[in-house]
Amino acid sequence: MTAASAAAQFAASVRRIAPLAWPVLIGQLAVLAFATVDTVLVARLSPIDLAALAVGSAVFVTVFLGFMGVVLGVGPVAGQLFGAGRLEEADFLKILGAAEVISRDELSAPGKPLAKERWAGVVDAVGSHTLVNACAATRYGGTVAACGLAQGMDFPGSVAPFILRGITLCGIDSVMAPFAVRTAAWARLAQDLDLAKLESITREIPLAQAVQAGADILAGRVRGRLVVNVNA
DSSP states (O other): OOHHHHHHHHHHHHHHHHHHHHHHHHHHHHHHHHHHHHHHHHTTTOHHHHHHHHHHHHHHHHHHHHHHHHHHHHHHHHHHHHTOOOGGGHHHHHHHTOSOOOOTHHHHSOOOSSOOOOEEEEEESSOHHHHHHHHHTEEEEEEEEEOOOSSOSOOOOOSHHHHHSOOEEEEOOSSSOOHHHHHHHHHHHHHHSOHHHHHHTEEEEEGGGHHHHHHHHHTTOOOSEEEEETTO
């Protein structure tokens, strides 16, 4: 990674973190303000009242710091789960038909409005910078299908790929799609999908293992798809 790309990725991280950071900063300042105001008001009464305030503040701070520790522990865990891309599965993906496996880092940072033509078509389940970079690297006349927002709901991109290469960005909706469209999609899957490869990425588990399997999915330890047998 070059210094320029590292700086761009750092700037993108700052922009994503800033909206989450300022409420925490305001909350910390508010806690300090509460203690200051309480001391100023109670000190006007008597030393006993001020001592009572000190005891109450000690109890409050103990509870506050305990819960704050729990909250701060969520950040690293969430970061680990979000970044659980596993390039060690590249060989398995190539067996399924992938010609090349790339790191998500190549697409997740801000890029150029128009990149080198790379793909004839794209199915994107990530959104944000990844979707923008996918559009920027799609070949002339290609199509990009957007069906997810794992990275974000924003589209911080340019119209350059649309007006210079004539690409198409299609939204994929699985909720309100008409029955006829669903039927046609399933028919194509039944016709084009290699059922042997589908079976190789599918594992059946009993209902009793569903909770643990959910934790494994969030931790990035599951490969393929799980089918829960509610009768097992």
